[in-house]
Amino acid sequence: MFNSxxxxxxxxxxxxxxxxxxxxxxxxxxxxxNIDGFVPFLETDExxxxxxxxxSRSFIDGAKTRTKLKAQFLKKWLETTxxxxxxxxxxxxxxxxxxxxxxxxxxxxxxxxxxxxKEYYDNFFKxxxxxxxxxxxxxxxxxxxxxxxxxxxxxxxxxxxxxxxDYEENSFMWIYS
Numbered sequence: 001m002f003n004s005x006x007x008x009x010x011x012x013x014x015x016x017x018x019x020x021x022x023x024x025x026x027x028x029x030x031x032x033x034n035i036d037g038f039v040p041f042l043e044t045d046e047x048x049x050x051x052x053x054x055x056s057r058s059f060i061d062g063a064k065t066r067t068k069l070k071a072q073f074l075k076k077w078l079e080t081t082x083x084x085x086x087x088x089x090x091x092x093x094x095x096x097x098x099x100x101x102x103x104x105x106x107x108x109x110x111x112x113x114x115x116x117x118k119e120y121y122d123n124f125f126k127x128x129x130x131x132x133x134x135x136x137x138x139x140x141x142x143x144x145x146x147x148x149x150x151x152x153x154x155x156x157x158x159x160x161x162x163x164x165x166d167y168e169e170n171s172f173m174w175i176y177s
Contacts, residue, residue, distance in 0.1 A: 047117040057108040071147035100176040
């Protein structure tokens with residue numbers, strides 16, 4: 001890449017890293033429209049139904065993706081969860097619990113989950129074995145407040161620990177219901 005000042009200097013590696021991401025407005029609008037296109041309550045005879053982030057990982061989790069864009073995604077994600085909860089009140093389902101899961105530093109791993117089985121829901125958050133542990137964290141900070149997003153949903157934080165032979169990773173999952 002050339003510097004626009006004189007057309008001859010090569011841009012430094014830092015300049016390349018800070019350059020704008022192309023098409024971010026179009027990609028964001030596409031992401032938000034795809035989230036609007038989610039159709040819930042199609043698999044009510046299953047234990048659960050879930051929706052994944054409908055865009056590429058490199059877009060939503062990319063180093064060039066600004067925090068403001070991630071906040072817009074988070075706002076739409078939680079609004080959609082709230083909308084599903086309102087729709088569920090009009091359904092005649094024996095059991096229905098809806099949660100949004102957002103993983104800090106891994107927005108692409110976020111999900112909206114609709115639980116149709118009380119037993120499955122009750123056991124879903126009980127993860128405690130040699131490979132995976134979920135521990136509820138009494139966290140004084142708020143992930144959504146960090147992003148300037150408001151919601152009527154209750155926010156909980158869970159620390160997930162993944163363990164393999166020579167590997168251990170901790171991440172924070174934020175649960176909204």
